[in-house]
Amino acid sequence: MVLHKFSYSRMFTKDHIISIRDFSKEEIDYVLSRAEKLEIYARGLEDRKCNLLDGKVLANLFYEPSTRTRLSFEAAMTRLGGAILNLSSTESSSVVKGENLADTIRTVSGYCDVITLRHPQEGASRMAASFSSVPIINAGDGAGQHPTQTLLDLYTIKREGLLDGLKIALIGDLKYGRTVHSLAYALSLYGATLFFVSPNALKMPEEIKSDLKETGAEIFEYTDVKEVIKKVNVLYVTRIQKERFPDPTEYSKVAGTYRITTDILKENEDVVVMHPLPRVDEIDVEVDKTKNARYFTQSFYGVPVRMAILSILLGK
Numbered sequence: 092m093v094l095h096k097f098s099y100s101r102m103f104t105k106d107h108i109i110s111i112r113d114f115s116k117e118e119i120d121y122v123l124s125r126a127e128k129l130e131i132y133a134r135g136l137e138d139r140k141c142n143l144l145d146g147k148v149l150a151n152l153f154y155e156p157s158t159r160t161r162l163s164f165e166a167a168m169t170r171l172g173g174a175i176l177n178l179s180s181t182e183s184s185s186v187v188k189g190e191n192l193a194d195t196i197r198t199v200s201g202y203c204d205v206i207t208l209r210h211p212q213e214g215a216s217r218m219a220a221s222f223s224s225v226p227i228i229n230a231g232d233g234a235g236q237h238p239t240q241t242l243l244d245l246y247t248i249k250r251e252g253l254l255d256g257l258k259i260a261l262i263g264d265l266k267y268g269r270t271v272h273s274l275a276y277a278l279s280l281y282g283a284t285l286f287f288v289s290p291n292a293l294k295m296p297e298e299i300k301s302d303l304k305e306t307g308a309e310i311f312e313y314t315d316v317k318e319v320i321k322k323v324n325v326l327y328v329t330r331i332q333k334e335r336f337p338d339p340t341e342y343s344k345v346a347g348t349y350r351i352t353t354d355i356l357k358e359n360e361d362v363v364v365m366h367p368l369p370r371v372d373e374i375d376v377e378v379d380k381t382k383n384a385r386y387f388t389q390s391f392y393g394v395p396v397r398m399a400i401l402s403i404l405l406g407k
């Protein structure tokens with residue numbers, strides 16, 4: 092489907108946001124710098140109102156649970172003066188009657204100016220884009236990609252002043268975690284050194300590692316956080332993706348295999364702890380009180396970053 096011209100700038104020429112691999116470093120930098128300009132509006136201060144997307148409509152189509160992604164897209168659209176349609180539960184929609192994704196997308200794209208889609212199937216957003224008359228934003232496709240999470244992760248790292256020469260440990264479910272798949276690809280554009288820390292059963296897929304190596308990325312693999320904590324600036328911790336395990340007994344073998352505690356943090360007092368959230372038990376709640384914890388700031392940054400994305404895609 093050929094879209095009308097949505098691209099705002101020569102720096103950004105995409106009709107849809109499907110995979111972080113479709114982005115150049117310049118395009119990512121452009122989104123991040125725009126988010127910086129919009130952050131003041133994301134905070135919702137009385138004298139800082141923004142109506143860039145007045146009259147525009149965002150439709151959130153979520154076929155999987157979400158708190159942060161859906162609500163921060165809603166907050167972003169609201170802060171920009173736009174409106175939101177929500178399909179937040181497939182049980183209450185025609186999906187239960189057997190409607191296929193293509194028909195839903197064809198219909199919903201007639202009601203709005205941009206669609207965010209979260210779906211359990213890898214590749215669903217790319218498929219949806221071929222049926223949509225408005226931009227599709229991938230808000231997570233199975234174990235595939237989560238590009239807007241990556242942009243807010245990069246924004247968080249940039250705001251910490253750590254993006255250049257970054258050394259980062261990606262910890263947890265590297266097999267099924269879409270956030271770490273997207274993030275690893277993006278970080279390879281910035282020349283980051285990547286330490287993958289996971290149980291053996293949840294290692295980063297070979298295909299992704301070989302793609303990363305082709306870009307010249309430096310990758311190291313470990314099974315224990317203690318072996319890497321002194322070597323890195325950031326610990327990016329993730330949840331074990333219980334819902335993606337074909338066999339629940341396999342999940343029970345790896346559940347609770349690693350945990351960030353205040354004790355471990357004593358090994359590197361300056362390390363920044365990030366997490367896309369939700370957390371289950373992989374970060375002890377005591378860590379929340381430390382100066383290392385950055386995951387709630389990170390989730391706030393979802394608002395300015397998604398404001399940047401929406402305003403760029405909708406050409407404002």
Ligand code: NCD
Pocket residue numbers: 159160231237240269270329330367368369
């Ligand atoms: C992540 C996701 O949905 O992939 N959540 C999010 O969008 N912040 C991480 C997760 O569910 O573990």
